[in-house]
Amino acid sequence: MNQNTVQKIGFGFLFFSVITTIAFLFIIVFFITTRGIGVISWEFLTAGPRDGMTAGGVAPAIVGTFYLTLGAILFALPLGIACAVYLCEYSPKGIVVNIIRMSINNLAGVPSVVFGLFGLAVFVKFFKFGISILAGSLSLGILVLPLIISATQEALLAIPHSLREASMALGATKWQTIKKIVLPAAVPGILTGTILSVGRVAGETAPILFTAAAFYLKGYPKSIFSEVMALPYHIYALMTEGVYPEKQTAIAYGCSFILLVLVLLVSGLAIFIRQRQRSYDHG
Amino acid sequence: MNSDMLASNKSSHGKGALRSSSGLPYGKINVYMTSSFRIKEKLIQGLFGTLAFSSLIFLVGIVFVLFKEGLPIFQDVKISDFLFGKFWYPTYDPAEFGILPLIVASFFVSLGAMFVCVPLGIGSALYINEIASHKQKMILKPLIEILASVPSIIYGFFAMAILAPFLQKTFNIPIGLCALNASIILGIMATPTVCSIAEDALSYVPRSFREASFAVGATRWQTLIKVVIPAAGSGISTAIILGMSRAIGETMTVLMAAGGAAMIPTSAFDPVRPMTAAIAAEMGEAPMGGDHYHALFAIALVLFIVTFLFNILAEIISRRFRIKLGLSG
């Protein structure tokens, strides 16, 4: 076979793989949209479930997901930023930093269900928060911490060293330089990372299975020590419990559609911001 | 006023001529830094340094919790019986805690997923990094990233509601929720992971390698196969290992898609119950502090060790890879 033909076949295969990968995205979005969009109504978005989960809406689950996500970000964002600032701005290179880096990498690779178990043993049992928004948010926050740290680190590393020098040369202290020059300049990058984390947290299920989620609750959660309904858990529960699979599957389509739209909007936004930021940086 | 300012004032008193040297066009306003300022700096650095250890603390905390809650099961069940026992009947009386079917299921399903995500992920990475125009890249990369951001519950739901019935019809099998179903959906899920890590590795291969190959008359395809892929080889294997690690640790998808039977599978059409699925499905019903509860933590410990080893392996390989290409470790 001549080299050109080989090349054509080879390139053809590579093109096929990228198209197939993208096709999966569209197939998933297509099915969930076409079957889920019909379920969406005002009542579906604003009312609670009725008739043993076979009718009504999913508003409590939407609200619950909002609380859990908010809690997780409130916990992980300051911590993640502090951690990244230390690694990028303060720490001299050395064994301590390597250990911290290794633990961040490994934390990122821990299976999500393990965060759930950790949350169960530590937050639910040991700290006696019970199955609650607080316990769920903390578990989710730990899960998303490595993501926030690495996004912040990337943003900090992108800030030119010359700005730090200029600030220090004016007699600013390290902290003044970080607070007034470095962090403000890194905000777009940190923001992108945070938005991506929101998308990740909103869709996570395993960490809240035993720490926060309830299949059905009357009304909305009253405090951070209440159990909550959550969209992703609601989908799981609708598909695996109850006795009216047809009606429940329809509702699950609706929930999946809402969750998918939410997550895709959020991640799409983050990716868009970053893309724009990058092309702006490159002139 | 702190010591150094005093010192400078003293010096200026000593040599009057020096002071006039800074005869500025406007009134000199001395700014003194109070010593509390320096203490504040140290405090802030200390605070950040402490917070930086949070990841380590959480990681150690996770290990501690898994051991503490997992080990008690071994008072009742021998480790070898636990790891190699073929029967997982945690709710029977007497209960049996053999997790071999769960371990086999995890590996079986994940290896199956590799057949999907390795060719697709690496093929996509090669296409995006080596062939795609700048414009194509600007579209393809975000799309793959969006695929990565689809929540696992959605994949699980898709596998359960659409893929399973489809497989059932296509292969004429009694139930669509089986190892094959789980493998396919896990493979799709892991593809973006494999793709983006492999793409990183490819982008580290210096342009000069490619130019050298073109210079001796090689085609782009030959260059790709004989120069670029070997140069990025260990980086690509990192991608595969991390893809595998991701697949083994994935929970909701396999919980919904794999069928849930705790048996050692004999074919791809058998329903299976991987480790993650067992934990997620059973923890809710396991009485807190009982054998079943501890056994589930012990499974999580096994799971953690497996993924931890995969991650460490990936890290070692990627560090070598970066050193080989002259990048900082």
Place this chain on the structure above:
Amino acid sequence: MDNLVMKMRAHGVDFFYGKNHALKNINLNVAVNKVTAIIGPSGCGKSTFIRLLNRMNEMVPNTTLTGKIYLDCLDILSPCIDPADVRRRVGMVFQKPNPFPKNIFENISYGLEVNGIKNKQLIEERVVTSLKRSAIWEEVKDRLHDSALRLSGGQQQRLCIARCLAIQPEVLLFDEPCASLDPISTRKIEELILELKKDYTIVIVTHNMQQAARISDYTGFFLLGDMIEFDKTDKIFKAPSDSRTEDYITGRFG
């Protein structure tokens, strides 16, 4: 150098990057209200040296410094001196203009704020004076709240000078301030430096010998970490006493 008051003195300074001996026993005095130029081929340690004068070297890890550097009679390397205090008195302008990604006004007021000045009126006054002093006021007075990044390279560099002046330093260090500028901007900066020396003591590192000849009163020639010769600029350029200096200024190497 007789009858001159010395603003800064470097005494037996040795500097190491790791094990690399970058500066060897440098003894150099900077006279008050004069321009002192440091010339030499790239890699000779001239930029390294000027960064010692306000302790900017400390931002690079794994370095060692021995010897003494005095500002007036203050030993600025003493461990009980806060580097921030030194930098407040010894300002620095860098090779590449590095305005903050803020507006023009904030760029200037930043130095005042970090040094604890809160009086709005005073800040405003200082911003205006500094901009006027660095000959950029006319160009920016109508757009003080525009981003500094929109200015041209030469304007940015003068803004950076104004930023230094705002905190009223006594010495100004210029590290190849014109390296990235066009000839017209370069001339403006040079004129500015000549104007500023009435009130400030100036040290400038440059790889451009004509520049050193045009604006400096004293010149030091560095080569491979050694200071080969230090004298009045006229003397260095007309009758250098070391043959290596002569080789360099006549363009035989570097």
